[in-house]
Amino acid sequence: MLGDIVYHNPTKLYFGEHALDHLQEELAGYGPVVMLSYGGGSIKRNGIYDAVTAVLRAAGKTVVEDPGVMPNPTLEKLLDGAKMAREHHVDLILAVGGGSVVDYAKGVAASAWCEEDPWEKYYIREEEPSCRLIPVGAVLTMVGTGSEMNGGSVITNRAAGLKVGKVFGPENYPRFSILNPRFTFTVPQYQMVSGIFDIMSHILEQYLSGADDNTSDYLAEGLMRSLVVSSRAAVMNPEDYEARSNIMWTATWALNTLLKMGKAQDWEVHMIGQAIGAITDATHGMTLAAVSLPYYRHILRDGLPRFVRFAKQVWGVRPEGKTPLEIASEGLSCLEAWMKEIGVVLHAAELGVTEENIPAIVKGTFLLDGGYRQLTPAEVADILRESL
Amino acid sequence: MLGDIVYHNPTKLYFGEHALDHLQEELAGYGPVVMLSYGGGSIKRNGIYDAVTAVLRAAGKTVVEDPGVMPNPTLEKLLDGAKMAREHHVDLILAVGGGSVVDYAKGVAASAWCEEDPWEKYYIREEEPSCRLIPVGAVLTMVGTGSEMNGGSVITNRAAGLKVGKVFGPENYPRFSILNPRFTFTVPQYQMVSGIFDIMSHILEQYLSGADDNTSDYLAEGLMRSLVVSSRAAVMNPEDYEARSNIMWTATWALNTLLKMGKAQDWEVHMIGQAIGAITDATHGMTLAAVSLPYYRHILRDGLPRFVRFAKQVWGVRPEGKTPLEIASEGLSCLEAWMKEIGVVLHAAELGVTEENIPAIVKGTFLLDGGYRQLTPAEVADILRESL
Numbered sequence: 001m002l003g004d005i006v007y008h009n010p011t012k013l014y015f016g017e018h019a020l021d022h023l024q025e026e027l028a029g030y031g032p033v034v035m036l037s038y039g040g041g042s043i044k045r046n047g048i049y050d051a052v053t054a055v056l057r058a059a060g061k062t063v064v065e066d067p068g069v070m071p072n073p074t075l076e077k078l079l080d081g082a083k084m085a086r087e088h089h090v091d092l093i094l095a096v097g098g099g100s101v102v103d104y105a106k107g108v109a110a111s112a113w114c115e116e117d118p119w120e121k122y123y124i125r126e127e128e129p130s131c132r133l134i135p136v137g138a139v140l141t142m143v144g145t146g147s148e149m150n151g152g153s154v155i156t157n158r159a160a161g162l163k164v165g166k167v168f169g170p171e172n173y174p175r176f177s178i179l180n181p182r183f184t185f186t187v188p189q190y191q192m193v194s195g196i197f198d199i200m201s202h203i204l205e206q207y208l209s210g211a212d213d214n215t216s217d218y219l220a221e222g223l224m225r226s227l228v229v230s231s232r233a234a235v236m237n238p239e240d241y242e243a244r245s246n247i248m249w250t251a252t253w254a255l256n257t258l259l260k261m262g263k264a265q266d267w268e269v270h271m272i273g274q275a276i277g278a279i280t281d282a283t284h285g286m287t288l289a290a291v292s293l294p295y296y297r298h299i300l301r302d303g304l305p306r307f308v309r310f311a312k313q314v315w316g317v318r319p320e321g322k323t324p325l326e327i328a329s330e331g332l333s334c335l336e337a338w339m340k341e342i343g344v345v346l347h348a349a350e351l352g353v354t355e356e357n358i359p360a361i362v363k364g365t366f367l368l369d370g371g372y373r374q375l376t377p378a379e380v381a382d383i384l385r386e387s388l
Numbered sequence: 389m390l391g392d393i394v395y396h397n398p399t400k401l402y403f404g405e406h407a408l409d410h411l412q413e414e415l416a417g418y419g420p421v422v423m424l425s426y427g428g429g430s431i432k433r434n435g436i437y438d439a440v441t442a443v444l445r446a447a448g449k450t451v452v453e454d455p456g457v458m459p460n461p462t463l464e465k466l467l468d469g470a471k472m473a474r475e476h477h478v479d480l481i482l483a484v485g486g487g488s489v490v491d492y493a494k495g496v497a498a499s500a501w502c503e504e505d506p507w508e509k510y511y512i513r514e515e516e517p518s519c520r521l522i523p524v525g526a527v528l529t530m531v532g533t534g535s536e537m538n539g540g541s542v543i544t545n546r547a548a549g550l551k552v553g554k555v556f557g558p559e560n561y562p563r564f565s566i567l568n569p570r571f572t573f574t575v576p577q578y579q580m581v582s583g584i585f586d587i588m589s590h591i592l593e594q595y596l597s598g599a600d601d602n603t604s605d606y607l608a609e610g611l612m613r614s615l616v617v618s619s620r621a622a623v624m625n626p627e628d629y630e631a632r633s634n635i636m637w638t639a640t641w642a643l644n645t646l647l648k649m650g651k652a653q654d655w656e657v658h659m660i661g662q663a664i665g666a667i668t669d670a671t672h673g674m675t676l677a678a679v680s681l682p683y684y685r686h687i688l689r690d691g692l693p694r695f696v697r698f699a700k701q702v703w704g705v706r707p708e709g710k711t712p713l714e715i716a717s718e719g720l721s722c723l724e725a726w727m728k729e730i731g732v733v734l735h736a737a738e739l740g741v742t743e744e745n746i747p748a749i750v751k752g753t754f755l756l757d758g759g760y761r762q763l764t765p766a767e768v769a770d771i772l773r774e775s776l
Contacts, residue, residue: 002633004404016392215614215634222610226603246603
């Protein structure tokens with residue numbers, strides 16, 4: 001049942017090979033001081049840094065450089081960024097990079113003028129900002145997280161061994177996001193396929209929940225079918241512009257609140273994946289890939305009708321002569337085959353996880369109740385062991 | 389190919405049985421004078437008028453009554469509304485009704501302070517507003533048009549025999565729309581199924597165009613599949629809340645610019661339907677239903693791969709042992725069977741169209757070039773004759 005829902009997503013998306021052409025007109029709507037947040041040196045090697053800073057110069061902006069946003073952005077980095085944003089009276093935070101940089105930018109935007117401890121307020125108590133927010137814009141160079149059009153901000157608190165996702169409301173979504181699929185072409189294959197699996201996982205976390213049949217489920221199936229086709233093409237030829245652009249568009253729509261309407265949502269795969277990420281610094285999408293099949297096989301019988309539908313609608317499994325359990329299992333085998341095809345990590349041991357890590361990972365795993373089966377810590381341990 | 393696209397849709401959607409509860413908090417963001425635009429007396433009979441005006445009173449608003457917005461809103465009515473909005477210095481136009489009222493409200497919003505002739509500026513020259521816009525909010529009581537989350541404004545100029553759709557940009561979309569599926573329960577069956585077909589037609593106008601395979605196509609297929617399931621349930625039991633809510637949500641997402649991304653778009657069925665509407669005052673969705681099958685059968689061979697895909701993905705037509713033409717034709721037969729099942733008009737004669745009307749309808753039909761075949765006026769005449 002769709003139920004009582006509110007949908008509000010004001011982010012402006014500029015998409016395509018000429019998307020960056022819109023940056024100058026957007027900048028006109030913001031004050032003169034722009035904090036340019038980015039990761040390592042890749043954007044300086046692939047021309048994107050030069051292209052963006054050229055526009056900032058032409059627009060007469062004062063640029064405050066904020067490099068070093070790591071793939072799993074830390075609380076320490078966020079607090080440094082917030083301090084810098086406040087001290088420079090930054091008018092806009094322009095995040096250039098992948099989801100980590102955009103997630104980080106949202107955290108900074110809500111922390112620069114926040115009187116309270118942002119980790120406690122946003123990431124633990126999950127409150128809404130009551131302070132002034134600095135506007136955020138994004139130039140995306142890696143796809144998967146959907147951060148360009150949502151309120152997600154996943155931050156790692158190393159000291160506490162926690163990687164937590166806060167979801168801000170629309171007031172702290174990026175005001176605009178520039179999505180040029182070509183900007184994603186220089187991403188290494190490992191990150192590309194990791195992002196692709198992150199997209200699939202986002203859709204599954206929403207779709208594989210709930211007992212009814214609502215419009216969101218059909219939209220989710222559509223996005224998954226598009227992703228399977230486009231990802232196969234992209235893995236064969238990463239320079240296939242059409243495939244890469246469909247993947248980029250799918251990534252945005254997979255996690256901008258549209259698919260969650262009327263859904264209970266699972267997110268346990270992400271909880272386990274994040275817990276792995278907190279202690280290994282492994283690439284996000286690969287942590288999800290490593291645990292997804294063990295998790296779904298574990299809960300299969302608890303959500304059998306939905307897994308049957310998944311098998312038929314997304315993978316084209318033919319039901320004739322098969323029991324529901326057989327159809328559902330075949331669907332997961334199709335998912336596995338696709339995962340092998342695109343080349344994601346299928347064993348957590350490859351990410352550096354060992355039997356000894358399991359208690360710590362279990363401890364860092366939040367147990368959610370939206371999926372078909374509420375897990376106990378012992379079950380999480382089983383799934384992790386299975387995933388090694 | 390998705391190509392270079394811009395997506396921006398800031399409308400806030402409050403959806404569900406308690407959606408109207410959000411009206412009071414929304415009203416706080418607007419000035420004191422609210423123009424209440426609505427149609428005939430139905431909202432006074434079904435309690436919606438009372439519920440809405442109670443909130444307006446509680447919010448301390450001054451209400452300027454604007455009844456009489458007819459199903460095919462006329463230019464004369466729009467100009468009267470614009471004059472009233474200007475004279476009363478209206479701060480918000482609250483449209484309570486179906487798509488016609490919301491379309492009308494957008495036209496008024498852009499005309500009240502417009503120095504030029506709005507018909508010429510917006511509906512003929514298709515320019516953007518350069519004047520102050522009055523904010524618009526909507527409380528939807530009939531679904532189909534998608535007007536609650538787009539810039540569409542279809543106005544009939546009786547004197548000129550033209551029914552024209554202007555598409556405003558996001559600055560003139562409703563700021564918020566209140567979508568309670570129960571508000572649509574009192575709509576007569578005829579209007580309900582007409583709206584359902586309007587939704588299907590909107591999706592087809594976007595989907596049945598272009599030669600490639602992009603994410604928008606998969607989203608469109610998802611929405612069509614959802615609609616077919618929900619409409620069957622709704623026609624059997626119009627009080628099926630789940631079915632009616634999925635239909636309402638599908639209607640909004642069918643025409644809020646998401647599906648058109650990367651699509652050439654057809655819209656010729658709407659052009660012909662609108663031309664019929666200009667001279668008969670027939671219900672919009674029924675004019676589309678009357679001409680759709682003759683139109684699609686006429687262009688089938690020009691877009692064969694897409695009609696094959698439509699047959700397989702939306703209607704589950706099995707391709708084994710059939711030629712592409714057979715598969716495609718079977719798909720249209722499935723569409724026809726569904727149209728009969730839900731009870732739409734399948735012959736334009738039932739709408740009052742006669743052989744004698746055909747030249748006038750052809751004259752009022754804009755010929756667009758986004759579909760698989762660019763029609764000539766003679767072909768439009770053939771299709772109309774076929775549709776009688």
